Amino acid sequence: MNEKTPxxxxxxxxxxxxxxxxxxxxxxFGSDSLNGGSQxxxxxxxxxxxCISMTxxxxxxxxxxxQIKNTVGEVSITLLILLCVGMxxxxxxxxxxxxxxxxxxxQIMSPQFFLISACMICALVSLLSGxxxxxxxxIGVALLGIGHALGVSEAWTAGAIISGAYFGDKMSPLSDxxxxxxxxxxxxxxxxxxxxxxxxxxxxxITIVIFFITxxxxxxxxxxxxxxxxxxxxxxxxxxxxxxxxxxxxGVLIAKRVPxxxxxxxxxVMAGIVALILQPHILCQIAGGNExxxxxxxxxxxxxxxxxTAVDTGNASLNDLISTSGMAGMLNTIWLIxxxxxxxxxxxxxxxxxxxxxxxxxxxxSRVSLVSSTVGTGIFLNITTGDQFxxxxxxxxxxxxxxxxxxxxxxxxxxxxxxxxxxxSVLIPWNTCGMTQSTVLGVPTLTYLPYCFFNYLSPLMSIIxxxxxxxxxxxKR
Numbered sequence: 001m002n003e004k005t006p007x008x009x010x011x012x013x014x015x016x017x018x019x020x021x022x023x024x025x026x027x028x029f030g031s032d033s034l035n036g037g038s039q040x041x042x043x044x045x046x047x048x049x050x051c052i053s054m055t056x057x058x059x060x061x062x063x064x065x066x067q068i069k070n071t072v073g074e075v076s077i078t079l080l081i082l083l084c085v086g087m088x089x090x091x092x093x094x095x096x097x098x099x100x101x102x103x104x105x106x107q108i109m110s111p112q113f114f115l116i117s118a119c120m121i122c123a124l125v126s127l128l129s130g131x132x133x134x135x136x137x138x139i140g141v142a143l144l145g146i147g148h149a150l151g152v153s154e155a156w157t158a159g160a161i162i163s164g165a166y167f168g169d170k171m172s173p174l175s176d177x178x179x180x181x182x183x184x185x186x187x188x189x190x191x192x193x194x195x196x197x198x199x200x201x202x203x204x205x206i207t208i209v210i211f212f213i214t215x216x217x218x219x220x221x222x223x224x225x226x227x228x229x230x231x232x233x234x235x236x237x238x239x240x241x242x243x244x245x246x247x248x249x250x251g252v253l254i255a256k257r258v259p260x261x262x263x264x265x266x267x268x269v270m271a272g273i274v275a276l277i278l279q280p281h282i283l284c285q286i287a288g289g290n291e292x293x294x295x296x297x298x299x300x301x302x303x304x305x306x307x308x309t310a311v312d313t314g315n316a317s318l319n320d321l322i323s324t325s326g327m328a329g330m331l332n333t334i335w336l337i338x339x340x341x342x343x344x345x346x347x348x349x350x351x352x353x354x355x356x357x358x359x360x361x362x363x364x365x366s367r368v369s370l371v372s373s374t375v376g377t378g379i380f381l382n383i384t385t386g387d388q389f390x391x392x393x394x395x396x397x398x399x400x401x402x403x404x405x406x407x408x409x410x411x412x413x414x415x416x417x418x419x420x421x422x423x424x425s426v427l428i429p430w431n432t433c434g435m436t437q438s439t440v441l442g443v444p445t446l447t448y449l450p451y452c453f454f455n456y457l458s459p460l461m462s463i464i465x466x467x468x469x470x471x472x473x474x475x476k477r
Contacts, residue, residue: 011352018045042339053350067349084264086327091271101142115211119164126168159451184396232313340386371466378420388425419462
């Protein structure tokens with residue numbers, strides 16, 4: 001019997017099962033649900049999808065195997081990047097880079113203007129680097145520490161960091177997602193970026209206004225709290241501006257468009273060298289040794305890269321802030337991504353995603369409904385496939401013909417895809433972006449989600465602009 005496309009109502013069954021299991025897991029485990037419960041929910045959803053497809057539609061198991069191999073293969077570099085992000089987070093902290101940034105940052109920045117400053121700094125760094133992940137793993141971690149010392153809520157700080165980072169990533173010609181969205185739809189890269197200004201510009205403006213107004217009402221931490229942080233850091237680390245050579249050299253590598261994986265690894269190695277020179281006493285402490293020698297330094301550096309580190313500063317709150325988990329801390333993230341990829345692969349192989357999308361496209365009658373359905377599908381794909389790259393490619397390919405048939409240029413599709421698939425990925429707990437950023441920042445996805453204004457206003461702005469254009473008859477925007 002030939003493989004058939006399932007009915008849309010049948011195709012929704014695995015999604016409903018996934019959502020039901022996730023609800024139970026969150027109710028039972030709360031913030032610990034990503035440590036294993038969510039992975040089981042994803043595998044249960046996949047099992048239901050496979051079971052229905054094999055028994056009802058006679059889809060062969062080899063079809064699923066092939067799709068899983070292809071899908072996991074597509075994110076293999078992402079998994080390596082995650083391990084390097086773990087190395088980077090540990091080495092930048094123990095080498096004194098992040099402590100130095102926090103030390104000087106809390107003395108320069110004020111609580112009232114911190115949120116808008118954090119958002120705009122991350123936007124600029126991400127725009128220049130083309131990578132929200134690199135921005136959040138480096139300057140984002142430092143800003144989170146500064147916000148903590150200034151008494152700013154970590155949820156608000158994370159929201160400002162992520163909003164800025166994803167704005168810069170979205171608008172940068174160096175960004176892999178921006179290049180992917182334009183190439184997948186056959187749109188010139190710079191035409192795509194210029195066209196995004198109509199939706200992304202107003203969204204970012206609203207975002208920074210929100211952070212500005214919120215910041216004005218912030219009470220902030222006391223001088224004593226800030227003093228406790230600076231004294232604790234100065235007492236524990238060799239605070240030195242020389243440590244900032246590593247971020248500077250990292251920026252040079254980024255400017256030269258060196259691949260992200262190489263940049264992250266090279267930056268980790270440079271930070272390790274700085275740790276050996278400036279923080280040997282901390283490496284010795286991490287290794288559990290009593291004497292600084294080649295053995296304890298090597299052990300301490302290796303643990304910094306791959307394992308958990310805890311440094312005593314005399315301040316319990318500061319101790320939590322500067323603790324790291326290295327590559328090992330990324331294993332839950334990798335585990336979750338693999339399970340999400342398997343669920344997404346099963347939905348693709350069974351043609352259930354195709355069925356749902358075809359149903360949505362059949363209801364499209366106007367520009368507003370076309371843009372709205374593209375936005376909805378982009379978010380749906382982020383939920384079901386667990387990866388923004390897969391979501392971008394699938395979304396672009398599914399709607400390409402529909403946009404042509406209705407006489408719209410490809411740049412409308414590329415912009416709408418970015419407004420939906422790129423920026424909402426970080427809001428999904430089991431998506432590669434959501435899990436990665438929550439792990440790097442140490443803030444659960446559902447905790448920072450309400451404050452990522454740019455990320456959830458972007459798809460709404462895309463629809464609003466479509467409504468305005470349809471009412472005014474303007475097809476240029």
